[in-house]
Amino acid sequence: LALQEKALYPLMQQIKYLWDPEGILNPGKLLSDDREQCIRNLRVPIRAPGLPNRSAHASATASSAEPGEAEPSQPTPLRDLTELQLDWHPQQVAEIAEQCFGCGRCRTQSLPERMCPFFRIVPAEEASPRAKANLLRGIVSGRLELASLTQDQLKQIMDLCFHCHSCRLECPAGVDIPRLVSEAKGAYVAAKGIPLSDWVLVHLDKWAAWGSLLAPLINPLLATRWFRWVMEKALGIAQGRKLPRLAAQPFLRRAERKRWTRPVRADGPKVALFVDLYANYFDPQLAEALVGILHRHGIPVYVPPEQKIAGTPALMVGQMERFRRLAEHNTALLADAVRQGYHILTPEPAAALCLIHEYRWLLDDEDARLVADNTSEATTYLWRLHTGGRLDLKFRPIQATLGYHLPCRLRALEVGTPGENLLRLIPGLVVYRLEEGCSGMGGAFGLKREHYRTSLRMGWGLISRLRDPEIQAGATECSACKIQMEQGTTKPTLHPIKLLAYAYGLLPEVETLLRQPGKELVLT
Numbered sequence: 001l002a003l004q005e006k007a008l009y010p011l012m013q014q015i016k017y018l019w020d021p022e023g024i025l026n027p028g029k030l031l032s033d034d035r036e037q038c039i040r041n042l043r044v045p046i047r048a049p050g051l052p053n054r055s056a057h058a059s060a061t062a063s064s065a066e067p068g069e070a071e072p073s074q075p076t077p078l079r080d081l082t083e084l085q086l087d088w089h090p091q092q093v094a095e096i097a098e099q100c101f102g103c104g105r106c107r108t109q110s111l112p113e114r115m116c117p118f119f120r121i122v123p124a125e126e127a128s129p130r131a132k133a134n135l136l137r138g139i140v141s142g143r144l145e146l147a148s149l150t151q152d153q154l155k156q157i158m159d160l161c162f163h164c165h166s167c168r169l170e171c172p173a174g175v176d177i178p179r180l181v182s183e184a185k186g187a188y189v190a191a192k193g194i195p196l197s198d199w200v201l202v203h204l205d206k207w208a209a210w211g212s213l214l215a216p217l218i219n220p221l222l223a224t225r226w227f228r229w230v231m232e233k234a235l236g237i238a239q240g241r242k243l244p245r246l247a248a249q250p251f252l253r254r255a256e257r258k259r260w261t262r263p264v265r266a267d268g269p270k271v272a273l274f275v276d277l278y279a280n281y282f283d284p285q286l287a288e289a290l291v292g293i294l295h296r297h298g299i300p301v302y303v304p305p306e307q308k309i310a311g312t313p314a315l316m317v318g319q320m321e322r323f324r325r326l327a328e329h330n331t332a333l334l335a336d337a338v339r340q341g342y343h344i345l346t347p348e349p350a351a352a353l354c355l356i357h358e359y360r361w362l363l364d365d366e367d368a369r370l371v372a373d374n375t376s377e378a379t380t381y382l383w384r385l386h387t388g389g390r391l392d393l394k395f396r397p398i399q400a401t402l403g404y405h406l407p408c409r410l411r412a413l414e415v416g417t418p419g420e421n422l423l424r425l426i427p428g429l430v431v432y433r434l435e436e437g438c439s440g441m442g443g444a445f446g447l448k449r450e451h452y453r454t455s456l457r458m459g460w461g462l463i464s465r466l467r468d469p470e471i472q473a474g475a476t477e478c479s480a481c482k483i484q485m486e487q488g489t490t491k492p493t494l495h496p497i498k499l500l501a502y503a504y505g506l507l508p509e510v511e512t513l514l515r516q517p518g519k520e521l522v523l524t
């Protein structure tokens with residue numbers, strides 16, 4: 001104001017003094033002798049030595065500085081971070097963190113916006129996505145101690161994120177908070193390791209592999225309270241949480257028996273199926289339904305037998321060593337399949353997100369790019385068949401009313417609602433979209449004893465909506481959301497692929513699934 005009004009400024013100061021001699025109204029805001037007050041607290045860019053200062057603020061202030069004015073703020077030197085967990089340069093961390101301009105939109109609690117499930121139930125600053133960006137910016141700028149990365153307090157704040165990606169989608173600046181959080185969690189775990197309950201989640205595939213050998217013995221035990229009490233005490237898995245039954249024979253073994261693990265010789269469109277943990281060990285019927293639908297459309301399917309789980313739980317708890325190993329293994333295997341002409345399909349949205357998006361945080365090479373560009377979530381692929389006029393529409397009617405939930409990780413792929421669209425093609429089926437936000441399951445987050453109640457609070461809107469007597473069953477693509485949707489009701493929740501297969505006359509078991517009420521401690 002002093003620069004703008006020049007000679008009038010002292011007069012303005014005197015008038016203000018007459019009305020406010022104590023200086024209690026907006027002290028120092030407009031009428032102040034402090035020339036630097038308007039730029040002192042601006043966020044200055046963080047730059048590695050030698051890099052040009054590219055921020056809009058810097059160029060604006062640099063060009064408008066006049067004699068007598070305060071000098072523009074200089075860039076903060078970038079801290080030398082040599083051991084980053086993801087495959088990126090500290091400058092990229094700084095650039096993503098400083099994209100956050102503090103608007104606070106990520107503190108919203110309104111629907112149908114999804115961000116942030118944590119902030120919605122605990123509306124405190126540390127639960128907001130913005131807090132995570134601020135902490136990382138503090139570390140790369142040197143404002144916070146480097147040792148903060150290995151402090152429990154910082155980890156507790158980063159743990160208020162389960163990588164649903166909703167903030168990345170809805171933030172006006174598109175700040176990639178899940179990537180920043182992964183870096184911070186990874187740094188902590190690299191220094192301090194993980195607790196037993198996280199170790200159990202990271203190695204769920206090993207447990208499931210052993211468990212499937214004893215499935216006839218373990219499955220009845222899963223429905224007993226004493227066994228679930230033992231599981232909670234020994235492994236940290238919430239005793240009240242409904243769990244899926246183990247398949248006596250995992251899908252990969254069934255596929256081998258059916259010779260789907262042999263490469264396909266045919267030309268034309270062909271698919272390599274990546275099943276991930278749930279469809280392999282708990283719901284092989286789902287993967288078989290998908291193969292049945294593809295075969296019906298004349299699309300040959302190859303199941304790479306050496307595939308491993310995608311590794312979402314490892315990423316979520318910050319166990320980057322295992323996540324990297326899984327990413328390297330799956331990427332090399334699937335890139336090879338792509339080179340042989342396969343398109344990669346997976347029925348699990350979280351696995352699709354890993355293959356398309358999250359693996360590239362660790363592996364920015366030719367193989368990772370090839371896999372990312374040639375992978376689709378299964379319903380997305382089938383919906384594309386439909387829009388290309390190649391989907392068989394000879395469905396038999398299903399007389400049922402469903403509540404459909406769009407999983408956050410499918411939403412994060414920005415492909416619309418392909419599963420819901422497919423369901424709407426089936427005659428007789430009434431589909432309601434459930435707009436109650438995130439299910440709160442957060443992959444394996446809601447399995448843990450200490451997160452069980454938090455997870456239920458996050459998903460309560462969705463569970464309550466499903467209790468509506470008008471809705472007969474739930475539908476969703478994500479196995480974790482299914483677990484949450486069946487938690488508070490006796491209604492089943494089915495993958496759209498299973499309903500589609502049933503409508504094609506391929507999966508008669510769905511008839512029973514739709515009519516039978518669920519059990520207390522196990523999923524349908």
Ligand code: SF4
Pocket residue numbers: 099100101102103104105106107129130133170171172173174175
């Ligand atoms: S993370 Fe995005 S939405 Fe949240 S304060 Fe920063 S810019 Fe705004």
Ligand code: SF4
Pocket residue numbers: 114115116117118128129160161162163164165166167168177178
């Ligand atoms: S990714 Fe999801 S849980 Fe994590 S901060 Fe963003 S909105 Fe919150």
